[in-house]
Amino acid sequence: MARYIVRRVLWGVALLVIVTAVVFILFYVLPTADPAKLRAGRTANPQLINDIREQLHLDDPIYVQFWDYLKNVFLHFDFGQSYLSQASVKDIIFDRLPATALLVVGAVILWLGIAIPVGIISAVKRRSLLDRTTMVTSLAFISAPVFWLGLVALYLFANDVGLIPLFPGQGSYLTADSFLAKCGSMLLPWMVLAAATAAIYARYLRSSMIDTMAEDYIRTARAKGLPERQVIMKHGVRAAITPIVTLLGLDIGLLLAGNAILTETVFNIPGIGQQIVLSIRRSDLPMIQGIVLFGAFFIVIFNLIVDILYAFLDPRVRYQ
Amino acid sequence: MRLRWLRLLAPLAAVLAFAFVLTSCGDSDDESEGTGATGSTGIPEEFAAPTAAPDDAKAGGDLVILNEGDIDYMDPGAAYYQVTYMLDFALFRSLVSWAPDATTDPTPDLATGEPEVSEDGKTITYTIHDDVKYAPPLQDQTVTTADIKYAIERSLLPGVANGYTSTYLSGVTGMDEAIKAAEKNTTEAPDISGIETPDDTTIVFNLDDTSSAGVLGALSLPVSAPVPEDYAKKYDAEEPSTYGEYAVFTGPYMVVNDCVDDETGEVTDENCSGKITGYQPGKEIKLVRNPSWDADTDFRPAYVDTITFQEGFADPTSASKKILDGSSQVTGDFPPSPTVVKEVASGGQYDPSQMIVTPSGGTRYIALNTSEAPFDDVNIRKAVIANSDRVALRNTRGGELFGPVMNHFIPPLIPGFEEAGGLEPPEGLDFLASETGDPDLAAEYMKKAGFKSGKCEGSACDITMVGDDAPPGRDTATVFQDQLEQLGFNVQFQPVEHSLMYTKFCSIPSQEPDVCPNVGWIKDFNDPQAFFDIPLYGPAINPSNNSNWPMLDDPQLNKAIEEAKLIEDPEERAQEYGELDKQAMALAPFVPWVWDNDIMVRSEDVNQVTNLFNGLTDVSFTSIK
Numbered sequence: 052m053a054r055y056i057v058r059r060v061l062w063g064v065a066l067l068v069i070v071t072a073v074v075f076i077l078f079y080v081l082p083t084a085d086p087a088k089l090r091a092g093r094t095a096n097p098q099l100i101n102d103i104r105e106q107l108h109l110d111d112p113i114y115v116q117f118w119d120y121l122k123n124v125f126l127h128f129d130f131g132q133s134y135l136s137q138a139s140v141k142d143i144i145f146d147r148l149p150a151t152a153l154l155v156v157g158a159v160i161l162w163l164g165i166a167i168p169v170g171i172i173s174a175v176k177r178r179s180l181l182d183r184t185t186m187v188t189s190l191a192f193i194s195a196p197v198f199w200l201g202l203v204a205l206y207l208f209a210n211d212v213g214l215i216p217l218f219p220g221q222g223s224y225l226t227a228d229s230f231l232a233k234c235g236s237m238l239l240p241w242m243v244l245a246a247a248t249a250a251i252y253a254r255y256l257r258s259s260m261i262d263t264m265a266e267d268y269i270r271t272a273r274a275k276g277l278p279e280r281q282v283i284m285k286h287g288v289r290a291a292i293t294p295i296v297t298l299l300g301l302d303i304g305l306l307l308a309g310n311a312i313l314t315e316t317v318f319n320i321p322g323i324g325q326q327i328v329l330s331i332r333r334s335d336l337p338m339i340q341g342i343v344l345f346g347a348f349f350i351v352i353f354n355l356i357v358d359i360l361y362a363f364l365d366p367r368v369r370y371q
Numbered sequence: 372m373r374l375r376w377l378r379l380l381a382p383l384a385a386v387l388a389f390a391f392v393l394t395s396c397g398d399s400d401d402e403s404e405g406t407g408a409t410g411s412t413g414i415p416e417e418f419a420a421p422t423a424a425p426d427d428a429k430a431g432g433d434l435v436i437l438n439e440g441d442i443d444y445m446d447p448g449a450a451y452y453q454v455t456y457m458l459d460f461a462l463f464r465s466l467v468s469w470a471p472d473a474t475t476d477p478t479p480d481l482a483t484g485e486p487e488v489s490e491d492g493k494t495i496t497y498t499i500h501d502d503v504k505y506a507p508p509l510q511d512q513t514v515t516t517a518d519i520k521y522a523i524e525r526s527l528l529p530g531v532a533n534g535y536t537s538t539y540l541s542g543v544t545g546m547d548e549a550i551k552a553a554e555k556n557t558t559e560a561p562d563i564s565g566i567e568t569p570d571d572t573t574i575v576f577n578l579d580d581t582s583s584a585g586v587l588g589a590l591s592l593p594v595s596a597p598v599p600e601d602y603a604k605k606y607d608a609e610e611p612s613t614y615g616e617y618a619v620f621t622g623p624y625m626v627v628n629d630c631v632d633d634e635t636g637e638v639t640d641e642n643c644s645g646k647i648t649g650y651q652p653g654k655e656i657k658l659v660r661n662p663s664w665d666a667d668t669d670f671r672p673a674y675v676d677t678i679t680f681q682e683g684f685a686d687p688t689s690a691s692k693k694i695l696d697g698s699s700q701v702t703g704d705f706p707p708s709p710t711v712v713k714e715v716a717s718g719g720q721y722d723p724s725q726m727i728v729t730p731s732g733g734t735r736y737i738a739l740n741t742s743e744a745p746f747d748d749v750n751i752r753k754a755v756i757a758n759s760d761r762v763a764l765r766n767t768r769g770g771e772l773f774g775p776v777m778n779h780f781i782p783p784l785i786p787g788f789e790e791a792g793g794l795e796p797p798e799g800l801d802f803l804a805s806e807t808g809d810p811d812l813a814a815e816y817m818k819k820a821g822f823k824s825g826k827c828e829g830s831a832c833d834i835t836m837v838g839d840d841a842p843p844g845r846d847t848a849t850v851f852q853d854q855l856e857q858l859g860f861n862v863q864f865q866p867v868e869h870s871l872m873y874t875k876f877c878s879i880p881s882q883e884p885d886v887c888p889n890v891g892w893i894k895d896f897n898d899p900q901a902f903f904d905i906p907l908y909g910p911a912i913n914p915s916n917n918s919n920w921p922m923l924d925d926p927q928l929n930k931a932i933e934e935a936k937l938i939e940d941p942e943e944r945a946q947e948y949g950e951l952d953k954q955a956m957a958l959a960p961f962v963p964w965v966w967d968n969d970i971m972v973r974s975e976d977v978n979q980v981t982n983l984f985n986g987l988t989d990v991s992f993t994s995i996k
Binding site: 133221 | 441532616653913916
């Protein structure tokens with residue numbers, strides 16, 4: 052197992068280098084706004100633009116820029132400075148990470164809390180009215196775009212503009228000054244982000260449970276006289292949940308990498324997703340690079356965690 | 372059998388019902404309601420901007436400004452954005468500034484009064500207050516004229532990259548040499564020999580020509596906010612300068628730093644570095660009272676205790692409603708959506724006085740590339756303008772309240788506007804006479820251009836257009852594309868991201884398409900020179916950051932622009948620029964379509980005061996009821 056983990060970590064580092072290279076190349080190959088011109092302003096002369104370009108090292112050959120960047124990141128943990136605010140990229144990311152992390156953790160707890168019981172019950176009581184209702188509802192939530200759900204939630208339930216003012220609304224995270232207040236400001240975003248994901252997970256778990264409950268060893272367990280609850284929870288769910296664990300690892304990694312863009316934008320949560328939108332709009336390469344690297348890091352880490360968890364969940368899985 | 376039909380019909384009925392509801396909703400009328408244009412700005416009286424605090428305005432309270440984006444720079448030497456100025460006018464005292472109702476003459480700020488201008492117009496002398504102190508960490512230091520001189524000099528450094536100093540202060544003696552020195556030594560501010568400080572309270576600007584109007588205008592911007600050299604030079608030595616993270620303030624407010632309490636502004640640490648902690652890029656800027664500020668030396672009353680600039684509100688509809696339904700809030704950098712504008716204007720749920728409409732001093736136009744066929748032919752350009760339904764173009768931004776249809780270049784409230792025709796087009800320019808388009812007249816111009824059918828024909832009519840890929844810019848481009856195609860052009864439209872549109876296409880002469888539909892120009896200060904020095908001046912065309920998008924290079928117009936900026940008498944200047952405007956419009960370089968209005972909403976408990984200089988909230992005059 053230890054050798055397996057070390058091998059995965061080394062592959063993870065290699066992947067991060069490749070991701071960095073790809074972002075570099077994309078930034079230079081695909082048309083992007085010139086950060087030197089954006090900084091210089093509308094009436095700046097060419098000399099000033101060249102001077103700024105020199106200052107930002109944008110006139111260095113791309114491989115020199117890339118090598119300098121890699122050295123700074125891997126040797127000094129320095130991700131450079133934002134072209135816009137000159138603030139440290141690392142500081143900005145760490146400043147915004149808590150908001151994204153709180154959003155993700157809360158949403159994960161909520162969606163698992165909904166999806167697992169719903170998926171289990173739907174599988175066990177297949178084709179019942181409850182099963183049909185939950186599956187149709189889940190289809191509705193999967194189909195609804197997150198930004199639309201978010202706006203509807205605001206207009207219905209936000210305590211400043213909603214028809215039924217129940218929850219803190221847009222921008223309330225900015226003014227929350229305690230952990231509890233921050234959690235309060237996340238109630239609507241959690242529900243919105245969890246809605247579609249819970250629906251997907253419920254359907255996956257239902258499908259997986261149906262397959263698992265048809266296995267021979269389940270019949271054997273029943274034949275041995277085990278209580279049905281034990282058959283379902285200890286034997287059925289344990290095997291059926293492995294695809295969910297894979298999904299969960301990917302989803303957490305992606306959300307921490309900035310995939311909650313739409314939720315953060317609708318509710319004005321100052322997280323990683325919101326920052327990447329700002330950075331792309333203003334061609335702020337160091338910021339884009341930094342966020343992509345962090346995102347890749349989270350995805351690698353969480354995939355590794357998931358694979359390790361597999362070994363505990365499924366005794367057939369052993370790593371060498 | 373019956374059940375099977377029901378299984379089919381039920382979802383079908385649901386879909387039909389949904390489609391019916393969908394098509395019944397929505398509004399086909401894009402025009403915002405107004406009770407009719409009034410005055411020389413075209414803005415209905417009920418939305419007129421208050422430019423003075425009420426007599427019973429009281430001190431205290433916390434103002435919150437909601438914004439979509441961020442300021443551009445905290446460094447006053449680098450700031451070049453009207454929304455940044457909204458805060459800068461409260462944070463930094465410049466040599467001169469703008470009181471809310473000032474539209475022609477700036478208000479003395481650090482200066483004790485109007486400048487002394489020599490008879491030949493080439494020497495401008497200011498005297499400044501001798502008792503204005505900096506905010507912590509320099510609370511024991513008094514502002515001197517050397518600090519103002521240094522502020523202007525450091526703006527030439529590439530690490531500060533001020534966008535307008537070298538343009539508007541080009542007439543100051545020694546400016547060219549200073550610019551060259553800054554290119555050679557990029558970490559030390561050069562000396563501008565034409566700026567002299569014979570003592571701590573006197574500053575003299577020596578000019579090579581009589582371009583004092585431009586100089587005076589530029590001095591009203593944050594570039595003349597004092598920067599103490601001893602404190603700032605170590606930050607300016609870095610590339611780019613990090614002074615913005617340690618800026619020192621002189622206005623009634625300051626951004627929270629490591630010296631003061633983030634609620635009260637009281638000094639908490641005498642040995643602090645001055646590092647700004649209240650600015651979180653993309654999130655929030657927190658302003659508190661400057662403990663060093665002396666109200667007796669300032670024209671600003673500064674009612675509220677704190678100002679919070681919150682960012683990231685991407686949906687203007689929900690953000691506007693949050694303000695209208697909430698308390699102590701105003702809009703910052705975004706207008707309300709057309710839906711909200713209409714709702715407030717109709718006076719139903721909200722009081723119409725919660726919406727304020729002000730000319731922004733900005734223009735929007737569609738640039739036609741005059742350097743290449745087919746738009747190198749003035750008759751074709753006139754045909755395109757005559758054919759354009761400019762009301763339809765204006766509607767893509769939301770309708771009447773978003774601004775009057777533009778009929779010449781100088782916008783409302785800028786000297787020269789009335790002289791150029793006011794809200795009406797200049798006399799004698801028939802192609803601008805109709806705001807909704809005159810296809811017959813367009814056909815006449817096309818015939819003059821050699822197209823006998825009255826429409827464009829042949830390969831000369833294959834044109835390229837690069838515009839915004841997101842609404843409302845994309846909507847404007849699409850409407851204009853349709854209008855061009857009605858005239859016979861084959862338009863290849865490439866939508867791209869907004870900043871890319873400028874930096875890779877429209878601002879690069881070698882890459883510029885035939886049409887740039889989403890360009891515009893906003894004043895730098897309240898003088899018509901700010902409208903002609905760059906956008907229509909031939910020598911201003913530059914190969915990598917061009918803002919003369921029509922690529923206009925008319926020798927007679929160029930000469931007239933050079934001569935007009937040397938006129939000192941305000942009345943004569945306004946008259947001359949009015950004539951210049953007519954002369955420029957006669958060349959038909961672009962399709963003018965709207966003089967932008969700034970539209971803001973406020974919470975009911977806010978006595979919002981608008982600064983007519985930038986059409987935005989003047990936070991130093993705004994109070995909470």
